[in-house]
Amino acid sequence: MQINDSRYAATIGFFDGVHCGHRYLLEQLRVVASARGLKTMAVTFREHPRQTLHNDYQPQLLTTLEERIDLLKASHVDEVKILDFTEEFAKMTSREFMTDILHKTLGVDCLLIGYDHHFGSDTENGFDHYLAVGQEVGIEVELAKPFYCGTDNISSSFIRRLLAEGDVECAELLLHRHYCLCGTVVEGHKVGRSMGFPTANLRPNDSRKVIPQDGAYAVDVIWKEKTYRGVLNIGRRPTLANGNDRSIEVFILDFNADIYGEILQVEFLKRLRGEKRFDSLEELKKQIVEDAAVAREVKRFIY
Numbered sequence: 560m561q562i563n564d565s566r567y568a569a570t571i572g573f574f575d576g577v578h579c580g581h582r583y584l585l586e587q588l589r590v591v592a593s594a595r596g597l598k599t600m601a602v603t604f605r606e607h608p609r610q611t612l613h614n615d616y617q618p619q620l621l622t623t624l625e626e627r628i629d630l631l632k633a634s635h636v637d638e639v640k641i642l643d644f645t646e647e648f649a650k651m652t653s654r655e656f657m658t659d660i661l662h663k664t665l666g667v668d669c670l671l672i673g674y675d676h677h678f679g680s681d682t683e684n685g686f687d688h689y690l691a692v693g694q695e696v697g698i699e700v701e702l703a704k705p706f707y708c709g710t711d712n713i714s715s716s717f718i719r720r721l722l723a724e725g726d727v728e729c730a731e732l733l734l735h736r737h738y739c740l741c742g743t744v745v746e747g748h749k750v751g752r753s754m755g756f757p758t759a760n761l762r763p764n765d766s767r768k769v770i771p772q773d774g775a776y777a778v779d780v781i782w783k784e785k786t787y788r789g790v791l792n793i794g795r796r797p798t799l800a801n802g803n804d805r806s807i808e809v810f811i812l813d814f815n816a817d818i819y820g821e822i823l824q825v826e827f828l829k830r831l832r833g834e835k836r837f838d839s840l841e842e843l844k845k846q847i848v849e850d851a852a853v854a855r856e857v858k859r860f861i862y
């Protein structure tokens with residue numbers, strides 16, 4: 560049974576990050592749809608398909624499901640359809656998927672396929688097969704153009720690698736927004752306050768999100784809809800030698816409140832330096848003062 564009376568031009572993908580390449584695909588979808596008088600639909604999955612296909616695959620993600628949905632909706636897609644990529648679902652052939660799910664259930668009359676996208680259990684088939692099946696079932700199939708940046712085509716895994724190298728500025732360019740982490744403020748080792756730099760220790764709300772490379776970063780901190788500048792450290796605090804756990808801690812500038820248990824969003828603006836072992840606490844404190852002074856001056860781009 561069809562979900563509603565509308566007919567759609569759709570595109571399929573996991574869309575992790577909803578980066579420039581995805582946005583370019585969605586722009587092409589709008590063009591294809593309006594030429595045919597159709598609405599637009601992004602078909603995506605709750606879990607990463609590779610996680611269902613390979614049980615031991617733990618994806619590191621650029622976006623949580625909620626972030627992904629919000630970003631897709633903000634990209635002017637009329638309908639975002641979330642499918643559960645179950646083991647049963649994974650057994651479906653591309654023909655079954657196109658006929659039963661896309662055409663009959665979701666009302667898809669036109670399918671725009673990403674330049675390298677494959678779907679269905681018949682992984683040996685590609686665009687020509689989808690085109691032939693489309694002609695049989697009444698779906699017009701179109702091939703999308705890729706989005707290039709220099710010679711690299713932009714992908715979620717490329718952006719994950721940039722973050723793993725700490726290059727939050729390049730990731731920002733390709734995401735067209737600042738990379739962000741949302742987390743709850745938890746108790747730390749209570750050393751920060753005594754150093755004159757209380758740091759809110761963040762536990763990410765979704766443990767699958769990519770954590771940028773260890774080091775100090777200039778960030779914006781959003782708490783209760785207000786934005787504060789901050790300096791954030793990711794690492795194992797070698798100077799204090801108080802455990803080998805990897806912490807994410809932020810000293811919020813011009814701020815003084817008890818925020819244990821609160822939810823903060825941090826947006827990464829600039830990597831300042833790598834984490835170091837200092838010979839004394841005094842040297843670490845001096846460095847954090849310098850980090851804070853640099854962070855204060857970092858200009859933020861408004862998207």
Ligand SMILES: Cc1cc2nc3c(=O)[nH]c(=O)nc-3n(C[C@H](O)[C@H](O)[C@H](O)COP(=O)(O)O)c2cc1C
Pocket residue numbers: 746747748749750751752756757758759760775776790791792795796797798799808809810833834835836837843847850
């Ligand atoms: C901007 C910033 C940079 C930091 N850089 C380092 C560093 O290079 N090396 C290090 O050992 N600790 C570094 N720290 C971590 C401090 O050691 C940390 O804030 C301290 O352990 C307090 O932790 P607590 O909140 O758990 O008490 C940094 C902290 C901040 C806020």
Ligand SMILES: Nc1ncnc2c1ncn2[C@@H]1O[C@H](COP(=O)(O)OP(=O)(O)O)[C@@H](O)[C@H]1O
Pocket residue numbers: 744745746747748749750751752753756757758759760809810811812813814815816817818819
């Ligand atoms: N400017 C600030 N930046 C970050 N946290 C602050 C700030 N001012 C007060 N706080 C509070 O201080 C706590 C951090 O103090 P700290 O001594 O580093 O303890 P902990 O080790 O538990 O993080 C934060 O969780 C927050 O509640």
